[in-house]
Amino acid sequence: MIVICSLIVIGTFLLWEFVAWFTHKYIMHGFLWIWHKSHHTMHDHTLEKNDWFAVVFSIPSIALFYFGSVATRNPYIISVGIGILCYGIFYLVFHDVIVHQRLKWRPLKKSQYLKRMINAHYVHHSKHSKEDCEAFGFLIAPKKYEPRSFEFKSERKETQ
Amino acid sequence: MEKYYYLLLDIGSVLFPLLFSFHPRQNFSRKWKYLWPSILIPALLFIAWDSWFTAMGVWGFNPRYLTGVYIGNLPLEEVLFFICIPYACIFTYEAVNYFQRTEPSNDNGNRISATLIVGLLVIAFKNYDRWYTSVTFFATAFFLLLLLVIVKPSWLGRFYFAFIFILIPFFIVNGVLTGSGLPEPVVWYNDHENMGIRMLTIPVEDTFYGMLLIVMSVSIFEYLQKKDPIQKSI
Numbered sequence: 001m002i003v004i005c006s007l008i009v010i011g012t013f014l015l016w017e018f019v020a021w022f023t024h025k026y027i028m029h030g031f032l033w034i035w036h037k038s039h040h041t042m043h044d045h046t047l048e049k050n051d052w053f054a055v056v057f058s059i060p061s062i063a064l065f066y067f068g069s070v071a072t073r074n075p076y077i078i079s080v081g082i083g084i085l086c087y088g089i090f091y092l093v094f095h096d097v098i099v100h101q102r103l104k105w106r107p108l109k110k111s112q113y114l115k116r117m118i119n120a121h122y123v124h125h126s127k128h129s130k131e132d133c134e135a136f137g138f139l140i141a142p143k144k145y146e147p148r149s150f151e152f153k154s155e156r157k158e159t160q
Numbered sequence: 161m162e163k164y165y166y167l168l169l170d171i172g173s174v175l176f177p178l179l180f181s182f183h184p185r186q187n188f189s190r191k192w193k194y195l196w197p198s199i200l201i202p203a204l205l206f207i208a209w210d211s212w213f214t215a216m217g218v219w220g221f222n223p224r225y226l227t228g229v230y231i232g233n234l235p236l237e238e239v240l241f242f243i244c245i246p247y248a249c250i251f252t253y254e255a256v257n258y259f260q261r262t263e264p265s266n267d268n269g270n271r272i273s274a275t276l277i278v279g280l281l282v283i284a285f286k287n288y289d290r291w292y293t294s295v296t297f298f299a300t301a302f303f304l305l306l307l308l309v310i311v312k313p314s315w316l317g318r319f320y321f322a323f324i325f326i327l328i329p330f331f332i333v334n335g336v337l338t339g340s341g342l343p344e345p346v347v348w349y350n351d352h353e354n355m356g357i358r359m360l361t362i363p364v365e366d367t368f369y370g371m372l373l374i375v376m377s378v379s380i381f382e383y384l385q386k387k388d389p390i391q392k393s394i
Contacts, residue, residue: 002288069291070215093310104387107310 005079012083013090017139020091025136028053033130040128042160054088061085095121095138101156110152113141118152120145125159165225166237166337166346173333174244177251186258188251191381194388195250198381202373203242209295210234210242218291218353225346238347245333245370246377249326253378256322269316273308277301280368283355292354296365300372307379315382319375330370334362 028036032053039050061084068077096102098114099121107114120141127133135145153159181188213219214233221235229236284297307313338361339345349363357364 002285005288065212069212093306103383105311105383108312 001075005075008076008079009083009086012080013086014139016084016087017137020087021137021140023053029130029133029136037130040125040160042157044157054092057084057088061088091138100159101154104154106152106154110150112146115150116143116146117141119147119150122153122159162225163227165342166221166235167227167240169333169336169346170237170240170244173248173329177248180255181251186255188254191254191385194381194384195247197384198250198377199243199246201380202246202376205376206242206373207234207239210238213291213295216291216353217350219347219349222344222346222348224344225342242373246373248329249374250377250381252326252329253319253322253374253381256325257318260318260321264317264321266314266317269318269320270308272320273304273316277304277308280304287355290353290355292349292363292365292369296369296372300368303372303375307375311379313379313382315378319378323371323374326370326374327367330367331359331362334366334370335360338362338366 028050035049035052037050038048041048061081064077064081064084068074068081094117097105098107099118110118117138120135120137123145124133124135135141177188211232211234214221221238226235226237231239280297280301284294284301287293287297307316336342337346338349338358340361345361354363354365359367
């Protein structure tokens with residue numbers, strides 16, 4: 001059972017990259033641009049309207065934890081919840097901390113692939129409009145986003 | 161009087177640290193602005209976790225020692241626990257740092273972390289069907305791993321050294337909470353959901369539950385101080 005649960009966690013984590021990509025491309029840059037716009041605008045507020053997405057995305061995970069533990073005792077449902085939670089933590093550390101520098105911390109050594117992931121998101125933020133953006137993924141960064149010379153942006157405003 | 165026992169434990173834990181926070185030689189109250197987020201962010205997480213485990217019957221509270229004021233399914237005293245205890249612990253951490261002349265080696269800190277991570281993961285996997293053991297050990301291992309591999313803080317050695325001192329009041333307070341010296345425990349534990357190993361009355365999992373709470377607080381406390389330009393110049 002522990003093997004199946006581990007596979008569900010990993011599977012959900014990877015699936016959530018797809019869910020994040022899809023939501024980002026078709027919903028955030030779609031009808032919920034009203035929230036997401038704040039994330040493509042230069043500002044120095046601590047929070048932005050876009051943070052509501054984090055609240056919304058936490059709901060399925062919390063609900064799965066609840067149904068898998070309090071309501072029914074089902075380890076498979078919990079595993080899905082853990083997978084989503086892990087993606088959420090990855091997203092927080094990669095997107096909000098490393099890329100957008102909402103907390104002033106960065107890894108000292110960056111692998112070539114991490115640089116490519118960061119660069120892909122810089123490219124995504126090079127436009128401030130609902131349309132015409134590219135690179136909607138996070139974990140998966142295609143080869144074309146390999147930076148020629150990588151320069152880390154240490155100010156949050158540079159990345160908005 | 162019995163009704164106030166848990167509340168008195170909360171107040172008793174924080175009373176001396178609070179009074180000594182205004183000591184002129186090491187004025188802890190000056191660091192309060194870093195302290196509040198360091199207490200409140202982990203407290204929110206732990207209160208949610210606590211509420212979840214209470215709902216599942218992993219543990220529960222004895223109304224005999226409670227004032228009867230509840231916030232959701234948690235007694236007020238339990239919610240205050242997550243404010244009073246971290247306050248006292250960060251105070252202790254700062255005090256130990258102040259009296260410690262030589263900086264404890266961070267290499268040792270890293271070694272302790274690595275050992276703990278492996279040990280905690282092994283036990284967590286073996287006891288995956290016990291809620292308290294698995295969630296606590298996985299979460300602690302995960303957070304320590306995050307610190308060790310990604311964040312790489314300079315204060316890990318200091319934290320483990322201070323934690324030895326923190327364990328003393330921890331054993332006293334948790335001992336009483338779990339029923340040492342009382343006819344009944346204040347907080348009861350369902351032994352199907354932990355390993356059933358008690359240090360006197362304290363489940364062994366409590367040690368790492370406490371460690372996770374405090375290491376989270378210290379992480380935020382250290383981060384906020386490091387970030388603040390005023391603090392940097394001192």
